[in-house]
Amino acid sequence: MQRYFIDQNADVSQRFFITKKEDIHHITNVMRYDVGSKIILTFNDQTVYLCEIADITSDKIAVDLKEKQNINTELPVDVTICSGLIKADKYEWLLQKATELGASSFIAVSMERSIVKLNEAKVAKKIERWQKIIKEAAEQSCRLVIPSIQFESNLKLICDTIDNYDYILIAYEEEAKDGELSNFKQTLQQFKAQDKVLMIFGPEGGLSENEISLFSNTSTVVGLGPRILRAETAPLYALSAISYEKELMG
Template sequence: MQRYFVSPEQFKEDRVEVTGEDARHISKVMRGKPGDAFIVSDGVSREALVEIESIEQTSVTAVITELLEMNHEPRLKVTIAQSLPKGDKMETVIQKCTEIGAVTFVPFISERTIVQYDAKKEGKRLERWRKIAKEAAEQAHRNIIPAVEQPLAWKQLLGSFSHYDKVCFCYEKEHGSQLRDVLKPFTAQSLQEPGSAASLLLLVGPEGGFTEEECRTAEEAGAVSVGLGRRILRCETAGMTALACALYESGEMGGV
C-alpha cells in the first residue's frame, strides 16, 4: 500500500491533509479518488490508515480510519558516516541503506576524498539526498525518514564519537578484528533487555580507502578498527554490507 510522510501539523483530530508533491502524486500519478486508502506517517509518533475524502488542486484531505502501530524501526540505531564518493554513489548509499534500516547519514571529507567540496552546490545535493531518503523510507515502509546531515570535516567527525555507544571504523587493513567479532558481544550486552536500544556509528572511506593516519586518529578517538572479510568492497557497497551485518547480529534480520 502506498505510504506518505507528512509533518505532525498535517495530522488533525480525525483527518490528515497531504500537500505539495505528495498531493500531486496521489492525484496525478496514482489517480486517487474518494474512498481510496493509503498510509500516512508523521515520522515521529503517529501513523494511520486513511481514506481519501476530497482532492483539491494542491491538497488531498483523507479521513483517518485506523491508527497503526509504529514497529518497523530496528532497536539498534545505526548511523552511516560515508566519506563523499564520486558521482551519484552517495545517492545509492542513502537509498539502499535507508531500505535496510539506517537512521542517519553523515557525509564527511577525508584525506583521500576525490570530490571537491563546494558549499554552494552542497545545498542542492543535500536537498536531493534528503528527498531520496524520504522516498526510500516510504518504499520500505519505514516509520521515520533517516536524517541526512551536513558534510563534516574529519576532525568534526572524530569529535562526534562520544555521541554513540559504539563506533566501528571499516578498514581493509584492519588490525585483526572482524566486524562480527566486535558486534556480537556489543549487541548481546546492549540489547539484552526488552525495549532497549543502542547506537552504532559505522565509518566508511572513499574510493581510495582510509590512510593509516586516519585509522590511528579514529582509534585514539574511540573507534574500533574492523574488517569486512577477505574481499575488498567498493565504497558504496561497504556501508550496506556492514549495516546488514549489524542488524543481523542485533536480531533484526533473522539473527538470534
Template sequence: MQRFFVETYQIEEENHCIHVTGADVNHIKNVLRMKQGEELWISDGGTKEYRCEIEGLGDEEVLLHIIYAQEPNYELPNRIYLFQGLPKADKMELIIQKAVELGAYAIVPVETKRCVVKLDEKKAAKKTARWQQIAESAAKQSKRMLIPKIHEVMSFQDALKLAEELDIRLIPYELAKGMKETKKILNQIRPGQSVGIFIGPEGGFEENEVSQALEKGAQAITLGRRILRTETAGLAILSVLMFQLEND
C-alpha cells in the same frame, strides 16, 4: 499501498482526519492520479501509522479519513548513523537509498583526505537536498516509520566530533583483527544504543584518520578477507547489524 509522511499537527485523531499539504498533494493527484475512496498509509514520523481513505482532493490539500491506526514497530531498536566518505559519480545516491532500506537512522556525508569529490558550499547544499529526497522516497518504499536525516557534508574532524555523542563507533579497517574479534564487538551492542559506522571513500581512510578515530573511541572491525568497494562496505555492515538487532 502508497505511503506518505506528515507532521503531527496535520493529524486530527479526534476527528478521524489527516490533512496532507505541500508537494505530496501534487504527487497524489497528478502523479499517482489517486481518486476519492482510494486508500493509503500515513506515518507520523514516529511510532504510529494510519490507514486512510481519500475523502477530498483540493488544490492545496488532500483530506484523508482515518480508517484505523497502529504501532507496527518497523524500526530497529538502535539508531545507526552511517558516516560515508564522499564517493565518486552518483554512488552516494545508491548508498543512501539502500542504507535507508536497511534501517539507517541518519547518513552523514564526510569529506576525507582521499575523497576525489570536492564540493563547495553551494554544490554541497544542492546535493544534500537531492539526497534527502532520495532518503524520503526510500523510506516510503521500505515502510519506514521515519525519514532518515541526511546531514550536511562535513569534515572528518567534525564527523568525529558528532560521533562522540554516540554509544558505539565502528570503523572497518583492513588491518583490524580477525572475524572472531569483530563478532565479539558486534555481539556487545545492546538494544537502544546508538551506533556510528565510518566508511572511507575510494581508496579508504589514511592511516592517520584511522588513528584519530581509534583515539576518539572507535573500534576497528573487519568485513572479511575480501576488499569491498565503498558503496558495498557500509551496506554490508548495515545488513549484519539489521540481522543481529531485529528484535522479532
C-alpha cells in the same frame, strides 16, 4: 498500498491535510487516487494509519484516519552511516539501499582520499536531492522515520560529536587484509536496544592512517569479512549484519 509521511503527530479525532507539493503530485497525477481512495500515513510519533482521502484540491489533500497499523520496521539500534564522498550515482544508490536496510542517519564527509569534492555553494542543493532520495526509499521500505543527512568538510569535525554515541566502529580494509574477523561480530553482540552506533567508512581510496588515528581512543576498528568491499557496498554489509544479529537472531 502507497505510503506517505506527514509532519504531525497522529490524532484520530481530527482530519489531516497533505500539503507537500511532491506528495500531492504523486497522489493525484502518478497514482491517480481520488476521494475515497485509501493510503497509509506515517506520523512524526511513528504511528501508522490506514487513511481515506476525503477531499482533493490543488494545494492540499484532506484525509481521515481509519485504522491504526501495528508495525515496527525500525532497527533495534540507531545506526549512523558516516562515509567519505564517492561518485554521485554510487552515493545516491548507497543512500537508497542503506535507508531500506534501516540506517537512522547519514553523514557525508569530504575525506583525505575522496576523489569527489563538493563545492560549499552546492552543499544545500546536494542535501536537498539526497534527502528526497532518502524520503522516497523510506516510503518504499515502510520505514517509520525518514533518516536525516548532513555534510561535513572533514572527518575531524565528527570528533566533536563522539559523546553522542554508545559505539563507534571504523571499517578499515587493512583489518580485512590482515585477517581480522572477530571484532565486528563481538561488538555486534554487545549492542543493546536503543544504543546509538556510529559507523565510519572511507571513500574509494579508503581511510588514511591519519583519519584512523583521530578515533584511536574512542573506537573499535573492524574488518568486514575476508573480502575487500567497494565503498558503496561496505555500509550495506554492515547494516545487513546488524539486522541479522539483532532482528533475525533476536
